[in-house]
Amino acid sequence: MQTIGDSLLSATRIDKVFPGAKALDKVDFHLRRGEVHALLGENGAGKSTLVKCLTGAYRRDGGTILLEGVEVDPRDTFNAQKLGIGTVYQEVNLLPNLTVAENLFLGRQPRRLGLVDVGAMNRQARALLENYELDLDVTRALDSYSVAIQQVVAIARAVDLSGKVLILDEPTASLDAHEVEMLFRIIRRLKARGLGIVFITHFLEQVYEISDRITVLRNGQLVGTRDTATLERRDLISMMIGRELAAEIRAAREEPDVTGPVRYRFKDYGRKGHISPFDLDVKAGEVVGIAGLLGSGRTETAEILFGAHRADSGTAEVDGKPVQLSSPRRAIAHRFGFCPEDRKTAGIVGDLSVRENIVLALQARRGWTRPISRTEQNRLADHYIRALDIRTADREKPIRLLSGGNQQKAILARWLATEPEFLILDEPTRGIDVGAHAEIVRLIEGLREKGMSLLVISSEIEELVAYSTRIVVLRDRQHVAALEGNRITADQIIEAIASANERGAA
Amino acid sequence: MKPKYLPLTATIVIFVLSYALCAAQYPNILSTRVIGNLLTDNAFLGIAAVGMTFVILSGGIDLSIGSVIAFTGVFLAVVLDNTAIHPLAAFALVLLITTLFGAVMGAIIHYLEMPAFIVTLAGMFLARGMAFVLSIDSIAIKHPFYGTMKALYYKLPGGGRITLIGGLMLLVFAIGILIAHRTRFGTDVYALGGGTATAKLMGVPVGRTTILIYALSGLLAGLSGIVFSLYTSAGYSLAAVGVELDAITAVVIGGTLLTGGSGFVAGTFIGILIQGLIQTYITFDGSLSSWWTKILIGLLLFVFILMQKGIVYVSRREQRHA
Ligand SMILES: Nc1ncnc2c1ncn2[C@@H]1O[C@H](COP(=O)(O)OP(=O)(O)OP(=O)(O)O)[C@@H](O)[C@H]1O
Ligand SMILES: [Mg+2]
Numbered sequence: 134m135q136t137i138g139d140s141l142l143s144a145t146r147i148d149k150v151f152p153g154a155k156a157l158d159k160v161d162f163h164l165r166r167g168e169v170h171a172l173l174g175e176n177g178a179g180k181s182t183l184v185k186c187l188t189g190a191y192r193r194d195g196g197t198i199l200l201e202g203v204e205v206d207p208r209d210t211f212n213a214q215k216l217g218i219g220t221v222y223q224e225v226n227l228l229p230n231l232t233v234a235e236n237l238f239l240g241r242q243p244r245r246l247g248l249v250d251v252g253a254m255n256r257q258a259r260a261l262l263e264n265y266e267l268d269l270d271v272t273r274a275l276d277s278y279s280v281a282i283q284q285v286v287a288i289a290r291a292v293d294l295s296g297k298v299l300i301l302d303e304p305t306a307s308l309d310a311h312e313v314e315m316l317f318r319i320i321r322r323l324k325a326r327g328l329g330i331v332f333i334t335h336f337l338e339q340v341y342e343i344s345d346r347i348t349v350l351r352n353g354q355l356v357g358t359r360d361t362a363t364l365e366r367r368d369l370i371s372m373m374i375g376r377e378l379a380a381e382i383r384a385a386r387e388e389p390d391v392t393g394p395v396r397y398r399f400k401d402y403g404r405k406g407h408i409s410p411f412d413l414d415v416k417a418g419e420v421v422g423i424a425g426l427l428g429s430g431r432t433e434t435a436e437i438l439f440g441a442h443r444a445d446s447g448t449a450e451v452d453g454k455p456v457q458l459s460s461p462r463r464a465i466a467h468r469f470g471f472c473p474e475d476r477k478t479a480g481i482v483g484d485l486s487v488r489e490n491i492v493l494a495l496q497a498r499r500g501w502t503r504p505i506s507r508t509e510q511n512r513l514a515d516h517y518i519r520a521l522d523i524r525t526a527d528r529e530k531p532i533r534l535l536s537g538g539n540q541q542k543a544i545l546a547r548w549l550a551t552e553p554e555f556l557i558l559d560e561p562t563r564g565i566d567v568g569a570h571a572e573i574v575r576l577i578e579g580l581r582e583k584g585m586s587l588l589v590i591s592s593e594i595e596e597l598v599a600y601s602t603r604i605v606v607l608r609d610r611q612h613v614a615a616l617e618g619n620r621i622t623a624d625q626i627i628e629a630i631a632s633a634n635e636r637g638a639a
Numbered sequence: 640m641k642p643k644y645l646p647l648t649a650t651i652v653i654f655v656l657s658y659a660l661c662a663a664q665y666p667n668i669l670s671t672r673v674i675g676n677l678l679t680d681n682a683f684l685g686i687a688a689v690g691m692t693f694v695i696l697s698g699g700i701d702l703s704i705g706s707v708i709a710f711t712g713v714f715l716a717v718v719l720d721n722t723a724i725h726p727l728a729a730f731a732l733v734l735l736i737t738t739l740f741g742a743v744m745g746a747i748i749h750y751l752e753m754p755a756f757i758v759t760l761a762g763m764f765l766a767r768g769m770a771f772v773l774s775i776d777s778i779a780i781k782h783p784f785y786g787t788m789k790a791l792y793y794k795l796p797g798g799g800r801i802t803l804i805g806g807l808m809l810l811v812f813a814i815g816i817l818i819a820h821r822t823r824f825g826t827d828v829y830a831l832g833g834g835t836a837t838a839k840l841m842g843v844p845v846g847r848t849t850i851l852i853y854a855l856s857g858l859l860a861g862l863s864g865i866v867f868s869l870y871t872s873a874g875y876s877l878a879a880v881g882v883e884l885d886a887i888t889a890v891v892i893g894g895t896l897l898t899g900g901s902g903f904v905a906g907t908f909i910g911i912l913i914q915g916l917i918q919t920y921i922t923f924d925g926s927l928s929s930w931w932t933k934i935l936i937g938l939l940l941f942v943f944i945l946m947q948k949g950i951v952y953v954s955r956r957e958q959r960h961a
Contacts, residue, residue, distance in 0.1 A: 190840055211842030222840050228833035230643075230900035235826055240842045248821040274643055 141166045141201060141329040142187070142218075142298050148195035149182055149353075151534065153526040156182040158353045159196070164298065164329040169320060171344035171361070172333045175373055175566040176538025177524035178350040180333050181223050184300050188213040188220050200297065211240060219295030223302040223333075223537050226287035229276035234258035236275050237290050265289055266315060280307045288316060292323065299323060300331040303537070305339060306564050309426060317343050335538070335566050337366065349373055370567055393417035394452075396586055397555055399438065401447035408433040410446050411612035413605070415555065415586045420577060422601030423590040424626050430610035431590045432474060435557045438588065439471040440464040465498050470553030472545050474560040474590070481540050483533030487525050488514035490532045490543050495550045517546035521576070522569055538565045545573070549580075556580065559590045574599055594623045606630055645950050646894030646943070647906045653939075654909050657916060665923045671799025677915040678805035683708065683867040683879075685808040685911045688886040689815040690859030692907045695890050696819070697831040697852050698899025699755035703744065703762035704860045705882035707737050709875070710770040711864020716778035716874025726784045734861045740766065741857020745850035759853075763883070770876035777875035780868060788869060804866045811859065815904040828852060832899030888936060889914060892943050913939070 142164040149157040156179050164170050172180050186193040189207030198205055200216060207213035213220070227236045234255045235242070242249040243257065258271040265285050275283055284307050292299060299320075305313050320330055320343060332344060340347065340361065347364060349356040349372045356372050395414045403410030408430045415421055423431050436442050440458040449458050451467050458464045461471070482490060492510050499505065505513075514528040521542040525535055532540055541564055548556060561577075562570050577600045581587060591597050597604060604621055606614040606629040614629040661668045687704050694701045711733050718729045744762050748755050792800040801809075819825040827848045830838040839845050863882075868874055893910030895902025917935050921927045 209842070209844075210840055211844060214842045220840075224837070224840070226837065226840070228830050228837055228841070228900075230833040231826065231829055235829075236841075239826060239830060240823065242823055242826065244823075248817070249823060249826070251821070273641060277642070 139165045140199070143199040143202075144183075144187060144196060145199075146196040147183065147186055147193050147198075149179075149186055149191060150194050153530065154353075156353050157186065157193075160350065160353070160355045162187075162348060162355075163358070164331060165346075166329055167324055167327045168345040169324055169330045169332055169343050171340045171347045172331055172350070173340065173347055173369070173373055174350035174356075175524075175568055176542070176564075177352075177536040178373075178566075179353040180350055181302055181536060182353075183350065184220065184222070184302055184331065184333070188218055188300065190222070214240070214294045217294075217296030218298040218300065219291035219293065220300040221284075221287050221291045221302060221304050227275055227283060227290070229283075230274055232272050233262075233269055233275055233278070233286055234271040236286060237261060237271075237293065261289055261293055262286070264319065281309065281312060284308060285312060285316075288319075292319060295323070295328060298329050298331070300333075302333045303335070303564060304332075305334055305336060313339065335564060335570075337369070337567070340369075341366070373567060393419070393584070396452055398450040398453075399447060400450075402437065402444050402449060403446045404433075404437050404442055404444050407442055407610065408437060409611045413438075413612070415588065417586055418581055418584045419602045420581050420587045420589060420600050422597035422604040422621075423588065423607060424594060424597055424604055425607030425630060429607040431607055432559055433610065434607065434612075435471065435473075435559050435588065435590060438464075439469055439557055441471070465494075465551070468552075468554040470494070470548040470551055470556040472548045472556070472558045472561060474563065481532050481544060484531055486529045487518065487523065487532050487535065487543055488528040491517055491546045491550055494547045498551055513550050517543075517549065521546055522572060538569065541565055542569060542573075553585070555586045555588070557588045557590075560592065561589065562591065562593065562596060570596075594626050597621075597626065598623050642950060642953070643901055646896075646946065647903050647909075649946060650892060650894045650906055650909045650913070650943075654913050654916070657913065661916060661920050661923075665920075668919065668923065671795040671797035673799070673919060675795060675799035675801055675805060677912070677919055678808060679800075679802045679870070680918070681911050681915045682802075682804040682808040683863045683870060684882060684885055684889065684914075685908065686811045686866060687860050687863035687882060688889040688907050688911060689811050689904060690856035690863075691883070691886040692815065692890050692893070692895060692902065692904050693819070693828055693852050694755070694856050695887070695895055695897060696899055696902055697828045697849070698835070699748070699849075699852065700759060700887070701741075701744075701762075701853065701856045701860075702756065702759040702883050703740075703766055704856070704863070704886055705879045705884075706763045706766035706770070707740065707857065707860035708864040708867050708879040708882055709877070710766045710773075711737060711861050712868040712871070712874035712878055713770040713773045713778070713876050714874070715865065715868045716780050717773050719780055719782045720778055726782055730865050733865065734858060737861030737864070738854050738858040741860070742850050742854035744857070745853030746846075748853065749846045749849040767876065773876070774874070775876060777873055777878075779873050781872075785869060785872060789872075804869055807862075807866060811862070812904065812908050819904045824848065824851065829900055832896075832901070834900075885914070888940055892936075892939055894943075897944075 140163055144162040146159045146161065147157050148159060160179070160183060162183060172183065174180050182191065185191040187198060189209045189212050205216055207216060231239065237258045238254050243253040244250060255271050262269060262271070267282065267285060269278065269282070275286065284304065288301070288304055304316065308316065324330060334340060344361045346358060347361050347369065348358040351373065393416045396417050397415040399413045401410045401412065423434060425431050437444050440460045440463055443459050449456050456467055482493065488510055491514050492505055496505055511528065517523065518525065518528060523542045523546065524539050532543055535543065545561060562573050565573065574596060577587060577589065589601065598621055601621060604616040604626055605612055606616070606626065608630065616625055616629065667673065687708065691701060691704065714733050715729055718724055719726060740762065744758050747753060748758050788803055791803040793806065794800060819828065827843050830841070830843045831845065831848060835845055867879060889910035890907050891897060892913055893902065893906030893908070895906060914936055918932050921929060921931050
């Protein structure tokens with residue numbers, strides 16, 4: 134068994150109770166020196182809560198924490214940082230209004246004669262970021278950079294703070310493949326230096342690529358800790374969801390027949406600086422999948438279709454009649470729905486209850502003078518909580534108290550509640566666990582069968598293949614290829630993205 | 640230019656332009672005499688506005704400032720009138736009281752998770768009430784030491800004077816700038832303005848910082864009260880009504896976002912100068928009602944808030960497509 138010698142961080146019998154929910158129930162977690170330890174579980178399993186108890190962001194209700202064999206009790210995150218525990222939390226991590234350098238060194242700015250030495254701080258910040266292949270103007274406010282870069286900066290800060298332990302809570306959700314590779318290189322380097330690394334993610338490929346051991350939580354309880362090398366993928370999944378998963382995603386495609394009329398026709402539709410003009414027809418009962426690398430114009434396509442940005446060229450038709458989609462309101466009036474990717478900022482209203490968040494868009498469409506009756510609200514909320522398996526104690530819980538993935542499902546429910554006829558989903562399964570993943574895929578198929586038109590953006594190509602009736606491939610903010618029928622395979626899509634890239638390079 | 644400098648630059652440009660306009664009409668306005676008076680007349684407001692800048696930068700508000708100034712004045716007048724305590728000792732005592740007063744408000748805001756607006760509104764009534772309890776009359780201060788201090792000044796070429804209180808304001812601004820941009824506390828203040836929850840996760844001592852911010856505001860309101868009592872040589876419980884609003888105005892005209900997290904102490908200084916300039920112009924003109932000061936400042940404030948909205952909007956868009 135484990136000896137004290139190789140155990141770096143040892144948590145035993147950790148309890149955490151939230152009003153109305155027991156988030157952690159006597160959970161044990163042991164992290165060794167020089168290992169990458171994946172912490173897995175479904176949405177709401179208690180992963181983030183465990184991490185926060187370890188770093189003092191939450192006060193735990195019971196249990197002990199040993200760091201290198203010595204009992205510690207981090208009172209707050211600053212205290213944990215001093216102990217050598219660096220953390221990237223799942224929530225927004227840094228302060229958008231401070232400069233990059235200030236974010237990196239907040240609380241430990243170099244000082245001379247009692248005053249912050251800004252020059253030295255900026256120099257150190259630049260040196261630090263060199264390891265991450267980032268050449269930023271560190272004196273600029275953080276919010277002048279993209280979410281992915283901000284995420285890398287957050288990681289850089291945590292790594293720099295982690296003398297002994299590095300905790301990463303879903304750090305890769307907004308990173309592209311290249312950035313993930315870079316992160317993994319850094320993790321391996323830290324591992325070689327003897328750090329213990331806790332890694333939380335829903336991407337199982339990444340788990341198998343980087344981790345040495347896996348601990349699984351379910352409903353706030355420890356299911357077990359295993360060596361990654363000897364744990365079969367399907368066993369891991371059944372540990373996580375507590376039942377055998379029939380089939381992760383439907384393996385073989387059956388050919389859905391889309392013979393309905395074209396309902397939405399966009400001609401020459403585009404906006405300078407966002408997305409070059411494109412043509413797009415969407416039929417009833419059709420799922421158009423949008424594939425492409427990060428930054429290829431996928432989200433821009435969705436935004437312009439929904440009127441979040443006004444098109445400056447081209448025309449849009451709904452059922453043969455020309456329409457102006459100059460604002461989301463207009464689009465909603467034509468029964469469009471849009472579930473955005475950036476749920477942290479664009480999605481939830483934290484203090485409102487799950488029920489209120491779900492009925493929000495529907496209420497907005499009906500206008501505030503025609504309130505939805507409370508019984509109707511309850512019915513809708515209960516229906517979607519069940520349909521999407523949103524894990525919440527009850528529908529009146531403030532949504533900010535839900536785990537990240539469950540918040541995502543509630544946003545999805547919000548748009549489904551408006552019964553849109555054209556639904557745009559941007560990364561609907563990002564940050565969602567395997568169980569819910571399959572449910573969302575099934576849900577998309579169900580909606581299509583009912584005759585809804587959908588446009589789905591996803592980085593998960595397998596998933597696109599599973600539900601799309603047509604795939605549009607994007608590159609450099611252009612629509613460069615379309616795949617239909619039996620050409621929709623993962624290989625074909627990858628090839629289309631790649632060859633598009635080659636053309637781009639040529 | 641970085642977006643965060645835009646509001647400050649706009650403020651400076653507006654100040655220089657309006658100063659040039661005034662000078663074209665009344666060249667006298669350029670004299671050091673006028674400048675010296677402008678500093679003296681606005682010293683108490685400027686000092687209080689420095690405290691307000693920190694509060695607003697952190698995403699809060701302090702409505703108690705005007706009342707604290709009045710309380711300080713009455714307290715000094717009563718103490719100096721009825722006891723043999725030296726003014727300097729009385730100053731120290733009253734600063735201790737107002738600092739503690741601010742600290743308690745900060746503690747209530749943090750620990751009871753109450754909105755700053757409500758807590759400092761209660762503080763405003765409380766401080767004003769305390770002033771009334773001490774005395775309802777206007778009490779003149781005749782202590783000889785006051786005369787000595789009022790006679791202190793630094794003579795500028797051209798006959799202008801930087802009085803003790805004018806100089807004190809300049810010093811407070813200088814220290815304020817240093818604290819805001821060159822101390823860890825200063826960065827923590829901006830961090831709170833950027834988002835309390837995130838700041839907490841990043842290890843910022845949120846409670847301590849909040850208490851210190853309101854304590855600082857209380858300290859500076861007390862100092863401002865001392866300056867006000869030197870300026871008027873009296874203490875009156877109905878004095879300085881609405882000064883908190885003038886201070887907020889200076890802060891906002893100075894380019895600090897009311898939502899917190901972005902702005903400069905130096906901007907507030909310009910904000911004070913702009914307000915002072917408008918007053919000076921109206922005095923020079925002689926025919927305009929003094930209400931024009933309020934009207935002009937109101938308009939200016941409105942323009943600034945619109946401009947800030949615009950800047951926030953533009954920089955958001957830039958960021959999305961960076
Ligand atoms: N501050 C809070 N107050 C009340 N309940 C909370 C709070 N934070 C989390 N919870 C509840 O605790 C449970 C565990 O949440 P946690 O965030 O740890 O899940 P998670 O495993 O990180 O999930 P995800 O993969 O979705 O991020 C959830 O049921 C959640 O609703
Ligand atoms: Mg989580």
